[in-house]
């Protein structure tokens with residue numbers, strides 16, 4: 001699988017309003033590009049346009065893959081909300097896209113991914129019986145199951161506690177190595193951990209953002225002290 005660089009150029013509009021003024025952005029192949037910016041600036045809209053999905057915004061410009069091949073068929077996108085089917089189990093939600101395409105699902109692969117996101121015991125649960133963070137991890141497993149060259153992640157870890165978030169970041173960094181990943185986050189620490197390169201989106205345009213040099217992601221940082229660790233009988237952690 002070859003993951004292409006993406007070229008995004010133009011202006012982003014919502015009706016008569018300019019959301020993001022002229023930009024010309026190259027998201028490198030096989031790397032994690034992180035998009036940061038204030039709420040409402042147009043990050044999700046831009047991500048949906050990359051995936052050729054209906055978007056709240058209109059791009060006067062172009063989104064192309066640098067190898068010249070179509071993008072949409074090579075994309076897996078994880079939306080901000082989990083978008084799980086309420087009547088399907090966690091396991092069936094992971095394989096839903098394959099089944100909708102008429103492909104034979106691979107339950108073993110789905111079970112492995114559910115185990116990797118820490119939900120091996122909850123594969124039969126419906127979304128209404130999962131927490132928001134558990135639903136978000138099912139959605140992550142579904143995105144990873146797709147095994148696409150281009151992966152678009154819209155705040156994929158936002159519902160997770162600090163420890164689980166750290167573990168899921170590591171998992172995603174490992175399983176998506178070699179893919180062209182675009183990650184939206186509001187968490188600067190997450191950007192610093194995961195990004196090969198990062199940009200800040202504002203109304204005036206899109207500007208590159210400086211990262212720690214020469215340390216490959218996922219960059220390690222001290223783990224937060226878990227508030228969930230059992231205390232011993234003397235009360236120490």
Ligand SMILES: Nc1ncnc2c1ncn2[C@@H]1O[C@H](COP(=O)(O)OP(=O)(O)OP(=O)(O)O)[C@@H](O)[C@H]1O
Pocket residue numbers: 014019037038039040041042043044045046056057
């Ligand atoms: N369904 C919609 N109909 C009309 N306008 C919309 C719709 N969804 C979003 N917008 C508008 O489009 C603009 C861009 O929204 P978008 O969701 O892309 O922003 P964002 O940067 O991803 O925000 P956030 O960080 O809060 O998720 C916003 O000004 C928003 O009000």
